[in-house]
Amino acid sequence: MDDSFGARLRARMDERGPLCVGIDPSPALLHAWELDDSPAGLERFSRTVVDAVADVAAAVKPQSAFYERWGSRGIAVLERTIADLRDAGALVILDVKRGDIDSTMAAYAEAYLDRGSPLAADAVTLSPYLGFGSLEGAITSAVANDAGVFVLARTSNPEAAPLQRPVAGQVLAGAAAANAGHSPFGPVGVVMGATLPALEESLDDLNGPVLAPGLGVQGATPADVARVFASVRHALLPSVSRAVLADPGRLRERTLAYRDECVAHLAAARV
Numbered sequence: 197m198d199d200s201f202g203a204r205l206r207a208r209m210d211e212r213g214p215l216c217v218g219i220d221p222s223p224a225l226l227h228a229w230e231l232d233d234s235p236a237g238l239e240r241f242s243r244t245v246v247d248a249v250a251d252v253a254a255a256v257k258p259q260s261a262f263y264e265r266w267g268s269r270g271i272a273v274l275e276r277t278i279a280d281l282r283d284a285g286a287l288v289i290l291d292v293k294r295g296d297i298d299s300t301m302a303a304y305a306e307a308y309l310d311r312g313s314p315l316a317a318d319a320v321t322l323s324p325y326l327g328f329g330s331l332e333g334a335i336t337s338a339v340a341n342d343a344g345v346f347v348l349a350r351t352s353n354p355e356a357a358p359l360q361r362p363v364a365g366q367v368l369a370g371a372a373a374a375n376a377g378h379s380p381f382g383p384v385g386v387v388m389g390a391t392l393p394a395l396e397e398s399l400d401d402l403n404g405p406v407l408a409p410g411l412g413v414q415g416a417t418p419a420d421v422a423r424v425f426a427s428v429r430h431a432l433l434p435s436v437s438r439a440v441l442a443d444p445g446r447l448r449e450r451t452l453a454y455r456d457e458c459v460a461h462l463a464a465a466r467v
């Protein structure tokens with residue numbers, strides 16, 4: 197059986213639809229949930245999200261920053277959250293946006309991708325701004341561990357374009373080269389913001405998944421995502437955090453609503 201990240205992700209997307217749900221326990225959301233801003237609050241928040249969405253999302257994406265705020269106690273909660281997600285059958289994309297050079301990058305890969313690590317996820321987000329080649333060790337490690345990486349290409353935030361536009365072609369070419377020959381997807385996904393008004397770069401040769409955060413609070417709708425990413429609809433993972441997390445009583449309902457809207461708009465989208 198093919199146990200690669202690409203095969204596992206493909207199976208989840210076919211089974212559950214394409215939605216990725218973020219776990220972003222910000223101080224504002226902890227407050228809205230009437231939880232303490234504390235490791236105990238983080239843990240309660242994370243467990244509640246895991247219970248509500250782990251079996252309906254294609255992937256779940258914990259945002260490491262909100263756990264790192266609490267130092268070792270926060271990281272301990274993140275470890276348990278990753279374990280809970282895996283026990284519940286969810287694919288975990290750990291959002292850490294790491295990027296560094298040779299042995300340092302290798303240490304990050306060991307922390308987040310090595311099967312034996314307490315923080316091992318199915319995939320991590322990586323930043324390519326030390327050169328796409330600096331990620332090579334992490335990509336090799338991902339393949340060896342049946343894991344994946346998502347490399348920032350065109351992010352959802354408004355200030356990103358002047359820096360990223362000139363180099364996005366290199367990022368996409370590097371990802372496509374690493375994915376060549378893999379089926380159904382290679383190990384290297386890319387991050388393309390759901391808020392992008394249009395695709396300026398072709399994703400036709402990527403042969404990898406496309407993570408598109410920015411649904412909801414950042415302004416993108418399922419219709420926008422379907423319009424912009426119609427050409428790669430089978431590889432698209434739209435991602436939402438705050439718009440689903442805002443109300444603890446409606447987590448599952450909002451997840452299913454976003455998922456169903458994404459499925460419907462993607463199915464109807466014209467290339």
Ligand SMILES: O=C(O)c1cc(=O)[nH]c(=O)n1[C@@H]1O[C@H](COP(=O)(O)O)[C@@H](O)[C@H]1O
Nearest residue numbers: 259291321351352389409413414436437438
């Ligand atoms: O890598 C990411 O997930 C990411 C990339 C990007 O371009 N934009 C972006 O918002 N994200 C992350 O996706 C989440 C978005 O959260 P919401 O705006 O609440 O849906 C945050 O954890 C961001 O760090």
